Amino acid sequence: MVDGLLQVEGGRPLRGEITVRGAKNLVPKAMVAALLGTSVSVLGNVPRIRDVDVVSGLLSLHGVAVDYDHQAGVLQLDPSRVESAHVADIDAHAGSSRIPILFCGPLLHRLGEAFIPDLGGCRIGDRPIDFHLDILRKFGATVDKQSLGIRLTAPSGLRGTVIDLPYPSVGATEQTLLTAVRAQGLTELRGAAVEPEILDLVDVLQKMGAIISVDTDRTIHIEGVDELVGYHHVALPDRIETASWASAALATGGDVLVHGALQRDMTTFLNVFRKVGGAFDVSGDGIRFWHPGGDLRSLVVETNVHPGFMTDWQQPLVVALTQAQGLSIVHETVYENRFGFTQALRQMGAQIQVYRECLGGASCRFGQRNFYHSAVISGPTPLHGADIEVPDLRGGFSHLIAALAAEGTSRVEGVNLIDRGYESFTGKLKALDADVTRLA
Numbered sequence: 001m002v003d004g005l006l007q008v009e010g011g012r013p014l015r016g017e018i019t020v021r022g023a024k025n026l027v028p029k030a031m032v033a034a035l036l037g038t039s040v041s042v043l044g045n046v047p048r049i050r051d052v053d054v055v056s057g058l059l060s061l062h063g064v065a066v067d068y069d070h071q072a073g074v075l076q077l078d079p080s081r082v083e084s085a086h087v088a089d090i091d092a093h094a095g096s097s098r099i100p101i102l103f104c105g106p107l108l109h110r111l112g113e114a115f116i117p118d119l120g121g122c123r124i125g126d127r128p129i130d131f132h133l134d135i136l137r138k139f140g141a142t143v144d145k146q147s148l149g150i151r152l153t154a155p156s157g158l159r160g161t162v163i164d165l166p167y168p169s170v171g172a173t174e175q176t177l178l179t180a181v182r183a184q185g186l187t188e189l190r191g192a193a194v195e196p197e198i199l200d201l202v203d204v205l206q207k208m209g210a211i212i213s214v215d216t217d218r219t220i221h222i223e224g225v226d227e228l229v230g231y232h233h234v235a236l237p238d239r240i241e242t243a244s245w246a247s248a249a250l251a252t253g254g255d256v257l258v259h260g261a262l263q264r265d266m267t268t269f270l271n272v273f274r275k276v277g278g279a280f281d282v283s284g285d286g287i288r289f290w291h292p293g294g295d296l297r298s299l300v301v302e303t304n305v306h307p308g309f310m311t312d313w314q315q316p317l318v319v320a321l322t323q324a325q326g327l328s329i330v331h332e333t334v335y336e337n338r339f340g341f342t343q344a345l346r347q348m349g350a351q352i353q354v355y356r357e358c359l360g361g362a363s364c365r366f367g368q369r370n371f372y373h374s375a376v377i378s379g380p381t382p383l384h385g386a387d388i389e390v391p392d393l394r395g396g397f398s399h400l401i402a403a404l405a406a407e408g409t410s411r412v413e414g415v416n417l418i419d420r421g422y423e424s425f426t427g428k429l430k431a432l433d434a435d436v437t438r439l440a
């Protein structure tokens, strides 16, 4: 069981201002990229979240000197001692996050070998790593699966290759980038993911000396180089945290100004937010989200890879949809098992049914299989407080929103899971006038 118990007195609108910093889905990857440099890298806009601590710990074990100024949000990473530290076996932090798999390419380039412990991350489907391992083999690595992880070797170095991804996986695209930049010769990646966090990683790598071009048809070309240096970079803001606070404002009938939020990477979310009946205003350094009064409208939405509606935006939005008039349909096409969180919402009074069929859109990879990956939400339904347990990061945040929107007291167990991706969320809730008390 995950620690952390939060008591929430619901039924109050969230009102006020908060700030989001760098993206959870970019910062840890930019930290891994620092391993490829010969000099110090400096990363700004770093949020204080657990995934940053996990990767800091792993980098330190590999001999990288990590200096993190939490207040300023600046990380300095000095990789000059990686060869002398030469750590081959690390099982600490196994199961804490999915980032260790991205250490493969950088470690193979620097040390000729790597050991990657079993991965963690949210349990929202099987989350296989077959694309990653196929990619590493294509670059010339030998992959040996062991009981506690994977051992990789590349005694004669890595060579550029052609990779055709069966699905535009974010992690597999990052794996290719982090490996190809120092591999010998050219790499062509077809069917790549082009999420904003990936393009920010491309910016980081280009600052280090890499040669990468991203075409309009999901093809990325990388020319390997012999040396990369450290970078200075400011991480792009977290578009998932921004959307989470936007949905919280809507579900509670509130008004929240999110400093640091960037419109450009959120176009699809903002369209959906407006269609449901939410109001927003893009100001100098952020976006204000509020419930303008009147009824919210139901809608049909399908999650997809960028530039589609992001899967990590789905769970907080579902809570707002419980307050919309009529039937909404959410078709989850990225993960096969991402509606577990709706069980607690039903316990709180929501009317949500999940289906195996692809509802409301085109059929997806999960259509002919046994996965409950479509949800029908009938609203509006008043929510009431309950004792609930956080299942995963985004599902957990959606439980918090439901508890804030509900009449009465809720006790939310396992909130420490939310620290993985939301910087000081309890402090932010208090700044937004929520009545929350940490009991454990």
Ligand SMILES: CC(=O)N[C@H]1[C@@H](OP(=O)(O)OP(=O)(O)OC[C@H]2O[C@@H](n3ccc(=O)[nH]c3=O)[C@H](O)[C@@H]2O)O[C@H](CO)[C@@H](O)[C@@H]1O
Binding pocket: 024, 025, 026, 098, 125, 126, 127, 128, 129, 130, 131, 132, 133, 167, 168, 169, 170, 171, 172, 193, 310, 311, 312, 334, 335, 336
């Ligand atoms: C740390 C991080 O950045 N996490 C994000 C990243 O996860 P992550 O990089 O793990 O997600 P992927 O894009 O790789 O996964 C997408 C789909 O591809 C499948 N797949 C992936 C790899 C593989 O080897 N084999 C395979 O079948 C997955 O099971 C899933 O169905 O992108 C997801 C999709 O935007 C987001 O929800 C996560 O928040």
Ligand SMILES: C=C(OP(=O)(O)O)C(=O)O
Binding pocket: 024, 097, 098, 120, 121, 122, 124, 312, 393, 394, 421
């Ligand atoms: C699925 C997520 O993250 P991870 O890939 O780190 O588990 C998420 O951020 O919602």
